[in-house]
Amino acid sequence: MNYTELAQNIKQWGQELGFQKVGICDVDLSEHEAQLQRWLDAGHHGNMDWMARHGMMRARPAELHPGTVRVISVRMDYLPPQAQFAANLADPTQAYISRYSLGRDYHKLMRNQLKKLGQRIEQEVGAFGYRPFVDSAPILERPLAQKAGLGWTGKHSLILDKDKGSWFFLGELLIDLPLPVDEPQSNQCGKCTACITSCPTGAILSDGVVDARLCISYLTIEFDGVIPEELRSKMGNRIYGCDDCQLVCPWNREGDITEQDSFHRRPIFNDSNLIGLFTWDEAAFLKNMEGSAIRRIGHIQWLRNIAIALGNAPYQNKIYDALNARLGLNALLDVHIHWALEQQDNKKEVAVRNIKLERLVRIIEKGLPRDA
Known part of the structure; x- marks a missing residue:
């Protein structure tokens, strides 16, 4: 089998299925295990117990799906047209809702497209082992995306692409085919600290290290308890998620509008008056x-x-x-x-x-x- 040609075809099929970029990497994430353990030991995951429940499996894809030797990492852009970033944040009577959630839930859509990609590969090579994931399993998707050449890890811990910024979702297809791997992008954040200094609650502790307990996205989405009083005034009008670290990132000036109508703003959010909601x-x-x-x-x-x-x-x-x-x-x-x-x-x-x-x-x- 010509694996080089197959890898090229997979990337083309992925784009035809709506993924803006497709990369391939091996499953060795051992260099991230110590950092992951330090992050968990420090309690930076808050009450997201599921992040610690599976131990180091998050850094070992082959344990998650036995037989896996490669990961196909994909990107799907979600930035909707007329995002109205500044307008929403500047008006304290309007609700700010993270841009990724203005339309339909991305999980099912992306997982279905990844499944189709696996089926397309199967048509070409016959039966093989594969399994799609979109935030549905304990897996370090960002380090995998970085290894697969989709971007580098920014200081806000999100994946950044030098041409398209960070307005995209990630997904993975774990496979048992020894495809050639892609080269990672080099980190190009340089001395910029815009994301760190702009975080309303100071949740970005250092390069790539975020304390979820301070993060507005965590507080408004993952945390279902009493929000600490000292953080409430810092949340402003952000009622679901927070995009501040992405809004100030210079690399996001060139972010593409999504090709998926499903990610466009719902009509119900055309009027985001807080009292109405x-x-x-x-x-x-x-x-x-x-x-x-x-x-x-x-x-x-x-x-x-x-x-x-x-x-x-x-x-x-x-x-x-x-x-x-x-x-x-x-x-x-x-x-x-x-x-x-x-x-x-x-x-x-x-x-x-x-x-x-x-x-x-x-x-x-x-x-x-x-x-x-």
Whole structure:
């Protein structure tokens, strides 16, 4: 069998299936095991117990799928048109939702395409061992993507491509065919620290090391408990995920718009007013988020995240009313609503003082007595 020709064909088939880039690597991730163990020992994975449950299997693909000798790593772009990054973040009355989750959940779509790629290879070579993964198993997908030449690991721990930035999903097809491997890209972050200095909560501790417990994406998506009070004001209006480290990255200036209509912004998010989203009952949430990655966090966590954002918004009577209307629905939610109400109370007091001060200044300017 001509494995070099087969590898070239696989990359072409992958692109025909909607993957923007396809690379191939071996399964040796031993150099990452010590770093992974240090990260876990430090508790940087938070309450994501599944990250530690399988030990070093995450760095040993051949244990995950016996017989594996190569990994086909793929990239699929997700940046939607009219992403409205600055507009959403700049308006504290609007919800900021991570760009990867504005459309349909990517897991099933990518896994189906990877399965089709395996079937296409099978048509060419006959029966062989393969298994597709898209965030569905304990596997170090980013080191694999780096080995396969899809990019390098940026200081924010995401994979960066010198031509396309980081607005893409990753997936893997584990195979038992000894294909030729690709060359990794060299790290080109240089002295840039934009992602580190822009992180709202300081979650990027050092190059490639992120403490999930401080990360807004973890807090709003993976963490289902009481968010530490000292982090709430730093979350701003980010109710699902956070893209700040990607937004400031110079390599993302050239990111391509996705070719997948499924990743385009849902019409329901054309109006992302926080109060409007906070009024959804559970039935509305489940209906509106059908087929979305957001659906898995559940209605209460959705409301928890929005309550924090409402607490961070400028004072409005209707925000105060909306928060009060949700009290008593859930004990965990109440903790965050009470905090948000306290923030609104504080902002109301400041607003009243400012109005009085402005009135006093106008009176003085007119030369009128202060009791006028």
